[in-house]
Each structure stands twice: as structure tokens, then as C-alpha cells.
Amino acid sequence: MEKFFREETEDSPEIIFDPEGGVFKISKISVPENALDFYKPVLDWIKQYAEEPNVQTQFDFDLEYVNTASSKQIIQIILLLQKVAEKGDVKVRWYYESIDEDMRTLGARYKKLVNVPFELVEIDE
Amino acid sequence: MAQESGQNLFEIAYPLFQRINDNDFEYVYRGYFDHSITKKILYLADTSIAKVTHQAQATLQKRIYYIMVEGLQNITHHQEEIANDKEFEEYPGIFAIQKNGDKYFISTGNIVANDKIDSLKSKLDVINSLSPEELKKFHREILSNGNISDKGGAGLGLIEMSRKSGNKLLYSFEHLNDQYTYFYLQTLIPTDSTYGDVNCNGKHSSLESVKELHQQMNTENILLYFNGFFNQENLLSLLAIIKSRMNMPLTTIKISNVMVEMLQNIIKHGIRTADSAGTSGVFFLGQKDNETILTSGNIIPNEAKQVITDRLEFVNGMSKDELSDYYDDILLDFDTADAKKTGLGFSDLRIKSDRPLKYEFQPINDKEQFYLLQTTVKNKKK
Structure with missing residues (x-):
């Protein structure tokens, strides 16, 4: 499957989906004006990946800021990862800075709502 | 005391907003x-x-x-x-x-x-x-x-x-x-x-x-006053200023999150300026009694008043636990994938705010209202 790559911008995250290299990562900042449009191709890609995923998928979120519009798109990504888990092993890692209780709360919320191995990883500054 | 100071802002916001024409602006940074x-x-x-x-x-x-x-x-x-x-x-x-x-x-x-x-x-x-x-x-x-x-x-x-x-x-x-x-x-x-x-x-x-x-x-004790048109670009600049200005990382993160929601709310729902430079509004960030007070003001059509009031009363009326459960529900409600219709923004603001969300409407004419919203975040030293 083709790689999916988005460079980070001032308001949107860096995205690397590289099945061959085994890298799936969304990082930096996600506060786009139109989260729906931004995440549409992302969701489409994962939908397709779910058809024939790797044996193991390690999916990393390492976000600094997330607006509510993005948080709604991110839950859709995680729900799609549940789909991926039907055909392969999936592990989600949610990174947050130790001082960032908002990001920890959001991660904990996702962990509670989805049925996929989900690890909260605290990073010290 | 903090409540009173917030009230003062509600009183000065509209006269300040009013004096700025479309495509004009004034920004003041103090600190x-x-x-x-x-x-x-x-x-x-x-x-x-x-x-x-x-x-x-x-x-x-x-x-x-x-x-x-x-x-x-x-x-x-x-x-x-x-x-x-x-x-x-x-x-x-x-x-x-x-x-x-x-x-x-x-x-x-x-x-x-x-x-x-x-x-x-x-x-x-x-x-x-x-x-x-x-x-x-x-x-x-x-x-x-x-x-x-x-x-x-x-x-x-x-x-x-x-x-x-x-x-x-x-x-x-x-x-x-x-x-x-x-x-x-x-x-x-x-x-x-x-x-x-x-x-x-x-x-x-x-x-x-x-x-x-x-x-x-x-x-x-206003640190930042912004009056004019809002768009995604200046929202990001304001965010960067706040990030540099604050020496309390924990509070800065919270304030930044709150600011994004408040300003994107203006950008989405407010009335745009004549040539679409952005949406007209006013924003203050101030500090009093160990709290950061974020105040926004913008014009809304009359019909929006009731909807906004209902939503704000709804989130203000819940305990934080109830609100957290509600947040989970709407996060998973995809009937409308559009976050603005679900009140995710207001719920998020209320969860992050250390006081109920304060708001006020000031009638402008028979079609429009000036809508003020205020969020308070306790400063945490860390």
C-alpha cells in the first residue's frame, strides 16, 4: 500500500503512515479550521489499510494541541484501528507531556471509549 | 472580586468593538x-x-x-x-x-x-x-x-x-x-x-x-487586547504570543486550548467582515487574583441567542463528572460529524474552566446581538 504523508503546518499535524517501514504516527499540533476536510483523506487511507493490514500495527499519537473539532476526527481514527485489529495486532500509544493534564485526560477518554490496546505514555520534558 | 473584574470587561467590550470599522483593527500587548x-x-x-x-x-x-x-x-x-x-x-x-x-x-x-x-x-x-x-x-x-x-x-x-x-x-x-x-x-x-x-x-x-x-x-490587568478581524492566521499568532508570555507551562497549555476553542468559535459563527478578512470580534486576556480570564465578544444574529443560551446553561448546569460522560457521548455521536453542532466546544470550555462559563448578550439592533463569553482558568504554578 502507498505511503501516506503530510508535513506539519502551523495548525495541522505531521502524519506518517508507512506500512512497509512499520511507522504510523500523528504528531505536533492539530487545530485546523476545518478538521473534517483535513482528516477526510486520513480516514480514507486507514479504511483502506484496514482491509489488508500488517500483522502488527503500532499507531502513535504524539500531539501537543488538539481542538475539539480534531478530537472528534481522532476518535474516528481510533475506531477504524479497532477495525484493523480484526485482522491484525494493533497497539495504540498516546504520548503526552507530564505537565499536560488536558492531553492526558483526552487520551484516557479515548482509551476508555474504544476496544483496542491503548497505552498512555508520559514524556518528561 | 474576579467576578467583578470580568463584569467590567463585559461593559467595556462593546464600546471598544464598536469603534473599530470593518478592516480596521487595534491590538495592544501589555507586559x-x-x-x-x-x-x-x-x-x-x-x-x-x-x-x-x-x-x-x-x-x-x-x-x-x-x-x-x-x-x-x-x-x-x-x-x-x-x-x-x-x-x-x-x-x-x-x-x-x-x-x-x-x-x-x-x-x-x-x-x-x-x-x-x-x-x-x-x-x-x-x-x-x-x-x-x-x-x-x-x-x-x-x-x-x-x-x-x-x-x-x-x-x-x-x-x-x-x-x-x-x-x-x-x-x-x-x-x-x-x-x-x-x-x-x-x-x-x-x-x-x-x-x-x-x-x-x-x-x-x-x-x-x-x-x-x-x-x-x-x-x-489585561495582557492582550485584540479588536478587529479574526482568522486562523492571527489565532495562531496570538497563541504564539501567549506561549511566550506565560511562565507557567501548565496554565499556558490550558489557556491555549481554551483560546483556540473561543476564537475558532468566533471565526466560525461570527459575522464576517465586508471583504472577508475574517470575523469581527474582540478578545481580552487578563489576569486577576491568580486566575486568567479570557473574554471574547462578537456579533451574532438574533436567532442564535437562544441556541447559545440553552447550550451554555446546559453545560453550566452539569457537574464535571456528568459533563465528562456527556462529552464521551457526543464524541461518539456521528449522526452529525460536525463538532460545531454537538456542543463539543462549549463542553470542552466548561471542563477546562474553573468557573461556570459567563456570558451576556447586548442587543445591537433588531437583527443582531453582541455576544460576550468569558472563561476563567486558575493559574497553577509548575
Whole structure:
């Protein structure tokens, strides 16, 4: 499957989906004006990946800021990862800075709502 | 007490909002100035100017930029002179940029030691007494004399501000105590290159009114005041300023999150300016009694009033636990994948706020309301 790559911008995250290299990562900042449009191709890609995923998928979120519009798109990504888990092993890692209780709360919320191995990883500054 | 100060903001917001026309703006930053903040203020101002100037006015944009740099450097120089002094904390500097029709106003304010006033005043008076030609000559003379003792000591920056603007420099000294005086400096830049016109039509941008605004900001301890059009670009600039300004990482994250939601709310739902530079609104960030108070104001159509009221009452009426459960529900409700319809934004604001969300509507005419929203975040030292 083709790689999916988005460079980070001032308001949107860096995205690397590289099945061959085994890298799936969304990082930096996600506060786009139109989260729906931004995440549409992302969701489409994962939908397709779910058809024939790797044996193991390690999916990393390492976000600094997330607006509510993005948080709604991110839950859709995680729900799609549940789909991926039907055909392969999936592990989600949610990174947050130790001082960032908002990001920890959001991660904990996702962990509670989805049925996929989900690890909260605290990073010290 | 914090409640009262928030209320004051509700009272001053609309009159301030009202005095700004479409495509005009005023931003004021009040606080400590360093390289990082200076850079971000410049970026915010410059991108906003670019939004409302034509390409043919590239020279104008450059001149304004130059004057802003000089003004900001002035503040940092004065600030350094009184380094390690608590006075600067008590009387922080301010930087204001205002666009009023076809004129820009750059104003700065900072404390200076009383014994520096005379020499500062005489420099300004000399500069103001010279014709453009004389000013040019004076500038060259100083440069060739190499008479630049300390930081811009010869007033080169001031000369350049006057030259670039094509105007006299307006200034004012306000006595503070037996050691310090507050020094205001204002430069007027006409968008056409008419020379020597110091009169300003718009009353609100006069030096007196900047001083008045400053007074209000002092009283409410406002660090950032933004009045004009909002768009994603300036939201990101404002965010960057706040990030540099705050020395409390934990609180900064929360404030940034809250700011994004509040401002994107304005951008999405407010009424756009005539040429779509953004959505008109006003925003204050202030600190009182160990709390950060974020206040936004924008115009909404009458019909939106009830919807907003219902949603705000709804989130205010719930306990944090109830709200958290509700948040989970709407996060998983994809009947409408559009976050703005679900009230995710308000729920998020309420969860992050340490007080119920405060709001008010002020009728403008039979179609529209001025809608004010206020979020309070407790400052956490960490």
C-alpha cells in the first residue's frame, strides 16, 4: 500500500503512515479550521489499510494541541484501528507531556471509549 | 472580586468593538518584552496588515514594519536600563498598533527614569522641529560623527521613526513617582504618502485615547487586547504570543486550548467582515487574583441567542463528572460529524474552566446581538 504523508503546518499535524517501514504516527499540533476536510483523506487511507493490514500495527499519537473539532476526527481514527485489529495486532500509544493534564485526560477518554490496546505514555520534558 | 473584574470587561467590550470599522483593527500587548515576544508581535501585526493592504502598498507595509521594530526596540532598551527593577513589573510596557481607515498608529509606552526625561524630550523636540530635508541631513551627521554612545543614545531610532512615517512624533510623559515617569510615544503613518499630517480624524487612535485604553488595561490587568478581524492566521499568532508570555507551562497549555476553542468559535459563527478578512470580534486576556480570564465578544444574529443560551446553561448546569460522560457521548455521536453542532466546544470550555462559563448578550439592533463569553482558568504554578 502507498505511503501516506503530510508535513506539519502551523495548525495541522505531521502524519506518517508507512506500512512497509512499520511507522504510523500523528504528531505536533492539530487545530485546523476545518478538521473534517483535513482528516477526510486520513480516514480514507486507514479504511483502506484496514482491509489488508500488517500483522502488527503500532499507531502513535504524539500531539501537543488538539481542538475539539480534531478530537472528534481522532476518535474516528481510533475506531477504524479497532477495525484493523480484526485482522491484525494493533497497539495504540498516546504520548503526552507530564505537565499536560488536558492531553492526558483526552487520551484516557479515548482509551476508555474504544476496544483496542491503548497505552498512555508520559514524556518528561 | 474576579467576578467583578470580568463584569467590567463585559461593559467595556462593546464600546471598544464598536469603534473599530470593518478592516480596521487595534491590538495592544501589555507586559514584559523580549526577543521572542517582539518577533511574534511583529508577525501578528505584519500578517494582519498584509490582509488589508494591497500589493501595491508593499512599501507602506515595509515602513510600518520598520517603525514597529524601532518602537519595540525602544521598549526593550528602556526595559534593560531598569533591569532588575521591580518597577518595570509594576508598570509594564505596552505596544499598540491601530489601523483607522487610511492611517496606522504605532504607540509604545514604558517607564523611564526621571533623570532621563530632559534629554529624551529635547531629542524629540529637535526631531519634531526639523523639516524632512533637515532631518535627513541630521541623520547623516549623527551617523558620520559616530556619536552613538549607548543604545541608540543619539536618538537614531527616533529620527528613523519620524522619517519613515513622514510625521512628527507625538509623545507624552506621565509622572509616576520620584524615580520614574511613564513615557508614551506615538507615530502616525498615513497609507497615502501625504507628508506632515499629524492631525488624526479618528478620535479613538489619538494618543490621549491610547492612554485611556492603557488605563483600562492596567485596571483590569489585561495582557492582550485584540479588536478587529479574526482568522486562523492571527489565532495562531496570538497563541504564539501567549506561549511566550506565560511562565507557567501548565496554565499556558490550558489557556491555549481554551483560546483556540473561543476564537475558532468566533471565526466560525461570527459575522464576517465586508471583504472577508475574517470575523469581527474582540478578545481580552487578563489576569486577576491568580486566575486568567479570557473574554471574547462578537456579533451574532438574533436567532442564535437562544441556541447559545440553552447550550451554555446546559453545560453550566452539569457537574464535571456528568459533563465528562456527556462529552464521551457526543464524541461518539456521528449522526452529525460536525463538532460545531454537538456542543463539543462549549463542553470542552466548561471542563477546562474553573468557573461556570459567563456570558451576556447586548442587543445591537433588531437583527443582531453582541455576544460576550468569558472563561476563567486558575493559574497553577509548575
